[in-house]
Amino acid sequence: xxxxxxxxxxxxxxxxxxxxxxxxxxxxxxxxxxxxxxxxxxxxxxxxxxxxxxxxxxxxxxxxxxxxxxxxxxxxxxxxxxxxxxxxxxxxxxxxxxxxxxxxxxxxxxxxxxxxxxxxxxxxxxxxxxxxxxxxxxxxxxxxxxxxxxxxxxxxxxxxxxxxxxxxxxxxxxxxxxxxxxxxxxxxxxxxxxxxxxxxxxxxxxxxxxxxxxx
DNA sequence: ACCCAGGGTCATA
DNA sequence: TATGACCATGGG
Numbered sequence: 001x002x003x004x005x006x007x008x009x010x011x012x013x014x015x016x017x018x019x020x021x022x023x024x025x026x027x028x029x030x031x032x033x034x035x036x037x038x039x040x041x042x043x044x045x046x047x048x049x050x051x052x053x054x055x056x057x058x059x060x061x062x063x064x065x066x067x068x069x070x071x072x073x074x075x076x077x078x079x080x081x082x083x084x085x086x087x088x089x090x091x092x093x094x095x096x097x098x099x100x101x102x103x104x105x106x107x108x109x110x111x112x113x114x115x116x117x118x119x120x121x122x123x124x125x126x127x128x129x130x131x132x133x134x135x136x137x138x139x140x141x142x143x144x145x146x147x148x149x150x151x152x153x154x155x156x157x158x159x160x161x162x163x164x165x166x167x168x169x170x171x172x173x174x175x176x177x178x179x180x181x182x183x184x185x186x187x188x189x190x191x192x193x194x195x196x197x198x199x200x201x202x203x204x205x206x207x208x209x210x211x212x213x214x215x
Numbered sequence: 216a217c218c219c220a221g222g223g224t225c226a227t228a
Numbered sequence: 229t230a231t232g233a234c235c236a237t238g239g240g
Contacts, residue, residue: 076238
């Protein structure tokens with residue numbers, strides 16, 4: 001089974017996902033940090049708090065008392081850590097001209113820049129690259145490794161960059177790649193939430209429900 | 216009560 | 229390079 005075939009099966013089962021949930025590129029960046037090891041429902045509450053207080057912009061986030069910021073982030077968990085991480089990201093973001101300035105950077109430079117921010121790791125950086133800057137970067141998360149290793153397509157212990165490379169090679173970096181990567185990662189998360197837990201109830205728990213191509 | 220979440224950093228060996 | 233501790237709220 002190829003990466004293409006899995007994509008087709010997921011797309012047939014779940015349909016278009018319309019990701020990322022968020023109205024602006026900056027909101028996507030904030031969400032990418034807040035969703036680290038955290039359910040999206042909790043992230044939405046935190047983002048709503050920021051919106052309700054007129055704080056969903058980098059200037060305000062840097063201006064307000066860090067404790068105040070942490071208070072708004074509380075529902076998303078790790079609120080002290082995430083308040084600091086958001087501040088780090090905003091400082092870097094504004095220092096390089098915000099979305100307008102950073103849009104002129106090539107993808108490699110932009111990725112390294114994001115990774116230089118304390119609190120932004122590979123997945124968070126790639127979320128931002130793909131969903132805030134529309135770059136053709138495949139996002140790998142825990143579900144991705146779990147699903148594709150259980151399918152027998154990759155080794156369970158494959159590292160992040162190798163797995164990202166596997167997808168980007170399999171799917172090709174021709175035009176339309178950004179659209180496909182966008183949809184694919186969203187489908188993987190959706191399917192993962194559905195049936196691919198760390199401790200499967202049965203040997204084939206990733207491959208069954210609601211995914212005709214996997215049965 | 217238990218497991219889990221759209222991770223990442225830091226200290227230690 | 230590779231583990232382990234730590235961060236913390238809320239859903240199922």
